[in-house]
Each structure stands twice: as C-alpha cells, then as structure tokens.
Amino acid sequence: MSGFSETIMRERLMRLTNTTHSIQTLSMWILHHQKKNADAILDTWLKEVRSNTDSERLLSLMNLANDVIQNARKKAPPFMNAFYEVLQPAVVHISKNADQFHRQLLERILSVWRERAIYSAENLDLLVNCLQEASISTPNLISDPESPIRTDSPLLPSHSPSRSLDNSKINLLRRLEDPASADVKIRQIIAAYPEAIANPLLLKEIKTSEEVAAxxxxxxxxxxxxxxxxxxLQDELKERQNLQYLMADYIKALDQANERNKALLDSVKKGISRxxxxxKELAKHIDSLPGN
Incomplete structure (x- = not known):
C-alpha cells in the first residue's frame, strides 16, 4: 500500500467516485495510515469538502467518511471519535450546497449512525440540527398547513411532492433502466467460461499440463x-438502495400532503356550511323586514 502525504491524499480524493469499489479502496488506505496521520487526513478531507459545491461530489465524500467511520469503530475507535470534530462544519457546508435529494441521503447516513449507535444521541442531534438549520431556506416538498390560502385563487397551493423529482433522481432512474443485472451479453460471456474456474471440485478432472495451461x-x-x-453490480445495488431511500421519503411526503389536503378540504367544507x-339567516332577516 502506497505511503501517505497530504498531496497523495488530495489526489486520491480527487479521483474518488461514488462507487462501492472506489469508496472502500480509499477507506482502507485511510484506515491504514490514520494512526500516524490522523490530523492531516481529517484536515485534508474537510478542505476537500469545503472546496466543492457539487451535490454528487459532496455525497461521495460523505459516503467515504461513513465507510471510514463505521470501519474505524472496531479497528480504530480514537480515529472515529476524532472524525466527529470535522463532521459538523462538513455537514453545514453540504447542507447549504447540496440539493434536496442529496440532503435526504445525508439524513439517511445520520439515521444509520443513530441506529448503530456510532456516536452519542447528543452528538448526532447536533449534526441533525446543523443539517436542518442550513436547509431552512429551501422550500419544503409540501405547503405549510398554517399558511393563509388565497380565497381568490381556484387552485390549491402549488407546492407538491412531485417537485422533489429533480435531475439527480431522474438520472438515477434512467441509469437503472439499463442495469448491470440485466446485461445479457456479459452474463453470456461469463457463463461461457469453463465451470472449473469457479468450482474447485472439477479440477480433479484435469489430467494433462495442456489442460492446466488452457x-x-x-x-x-x-x-x-x-x-x-x-x-x-455493486454500483447498481447502491443505486437501488439510494432509490429505495428516495421512494420511502417520497411516499412519506405524499402521505403528509394527503393528510394536509384532507384537512384543507374539511376546512373548506366547514367554511361552505357556515x-x-x-x-339562510340573511334571507330570513330580509323576509322579516317591513314591506316584504
């Protein structure tokens, strides 16, 4: 495994992609060098986060942190604790620059940390607060139930969960239209290789050096x-997991919108009844006036 320097780490971070192989490879390299270079690693990672505003790039860096932190829990607990010190400024920066879809994925990472007790509930609450406070200025998926509704407009509030289907989600769905698991051509190529490659029991049938060489x-x-x-296949699995998280959040938003629309409908019905x-009272009053 190559030696460590801040320059080498910066180069590795620049080459990082949001794939399982890329993340796990760099994560192993970081864990290998963290004992003597923890401060430099954390400082370089945070600088890379702060120097980026692209949502997908920021998610890649956060997924890297997630893999490092979860593996460090058993292999290097002090490094896991040290990593927390740079998470707060990183989360603030990511929250301010990432789109809603990628903030949802960041929320999912924090939820996993809470479920697995990676950090204390208090520390995770601080990160969640940083994420929420930085996202306040971003419009919600659905309208505020307390907001006044214009009576002169025949339309319902314009906010809709469907607006959460931004370019990132659409691109994710498009990539899954042609998944690796459905690549018939490559599966046929792999199936055409000798079964003995994957089944050691068949090696007993090899008798000659020519067969061995072949x-x-x-x-x-x-x-x-x-x-x-x-x-x-690993990349496809990760994309399907991301899509699963997205759809869970999307369904939740639809349910919330449905409840709010029901409340709005009930309010309108009560208003009409009133x-x-x-x-009717006004009609009775008019009928009771002298001359009628």
Missing part, C-alpha cells in the same frame, strides 16, 4: 471481466 489462460482472461461486472347557514 484453464489458466481462461482464468486470466475471466478475472478482469468478472471483476468489472461485480463492480457494476356561509350557507349565514345565507
């Missing part, structure tokens, strides 16, 4: 193909 050649040929396909009653 199997070795096929194995060398198959390894990069299978590795690349496994990486694609107006009808007042209209």
């Amino acid at each position: 199997l070795m050649a096929k194995t060398v040929e198959a390894v990069p193909v299978v590795d690349a396909y496994c990486t694609r 107006l009808d009653a007042e209209k």
Whole structure:
C-alpha cells in the first residue's frame, strides 16, 4: 500500500467516485495510515469538502467518511471519535450546497449512525440540527398547513411532492433502466467460461499440463471481466438502495400532503356550511323586514 502525504491524499480524493469499489479502496488506505496521520487526513478531507459545491461530489465524500467511520469503530475507535470534530462544519457546508435529494441521503447516513449507535444521541442531534438549520431556506416538498390560502385563487397551493423529482433522481432512474443485472451479453460471456474456474471440485478432472495451461489462460482472461461486472453490480445495488431511500421519503411526503389536503378540504367544507347557514339567516332577516 502506497505511503501517505497530504498531496497523495488530495489526489486520491480527487479521483474518488461514488462507487462501492472506489469508496472502500480509499477507506482502507485511510484506515491504514490514520494512526500516524490522523490530523492531516481529517484536515485534508474537510478542505476537500469545503472546496466543492457539487451535490454528487459532496455525497461521495460523505459516503467515504461513513465507510471510514463505521470501519474505524472496531479497528480504530480514537480515529472515529476524532472524525466527529470535522463532521459538523462538513455537514453545514453540504447542507447549504447540496440539493434536496442529496440532503435526504445525508439524513439517511445520520439515521444509520443513530441506529448503530456510532456516536452519542447528543452528538448526532447536533449534526441533525446543523443539517436542518442550513436547509431552512429551501422550500419544503409540501405547503405549510398554517399558511393563509388565497380565497381568490381556484387552485390549491402549488407546492407538491412531485417537485422533489429533480435531475439527480431522474438520472438515477434512467441509469437503472439499463442495469448491470440485466446485461445479457456479459452474463453470456461469463457463463461461457469453463465451470472449473469457479468450482474447485472439477479440477480433479484435469489430467494433462495442456489442460492446466488452457484453464489458466481462461482464468486470466475471466478475472478482469468478472471483476468489472461485480463492480457494476455493486454500483447498481447502491443505486437501488439510494432509490429505495428516495421512494420511502417520497411516499412519506405524499402521505403528509394527503393528510394536509384532507384537512384543507374539511376546512373548506366547514367554511361552505357556515356561509350557507349565514345565507339562510340573511334571507330570513330580509323576509322579516317591513314591506316584504
């Protein structure tokens, strides 16, 4: 494993992508070097966060932190605790610059930390508060039930959960339209390799050195193909997990909007009933006037 320097780490962070392989590889490298270079690692990571405003890039850095922190829990608890010191400014920066979809994914990371007791409830509450306070200026998925409704408008409030389907979500759905798991061509290529590559029991049937050489050649040929396909499958799994989180939040928003719309409908019905009653009283009053 290569040595450590801040320059090397910056270069590795620049090459980081939001894939399982990329994140886990850099996470292992960081954990390998954290004992002697903890301060430099944390400082470099935070600088990289602060120098970026792209939502996907910020999520990649946060996913890296998540992998490092969860693995450090058993391997290097002091480093896990030290990492918390840079999380608060990082969360504030990410909250101010990331779009709503990526803030939801950040919320999911914090929820996982709470479920697994990675940090104390008090410390996680501070991070959640940082996330929420920085997001106050962003419009909610649904309208505020306390906001006044214009009586001169025939339309319901314009805020809608459907507006949460921003470009990031649409791109995610489009990528899953052609997933690795449905790549028939590559699956056929892998299936065509000798079964003995994956089944050691079949090696007993090999009798000659020529057969050994042929199997070795096929194995060398198959390894990069299978590795690349496994990486694609891991990426697909992560995207499906992200989509699952998104849809759970989206369904929750729809349920909340439904409840608020029901409350609005009930309020309007009561208003109509009140107006009808007042209209009847007014009619009675008019009928009782002299001359009628």
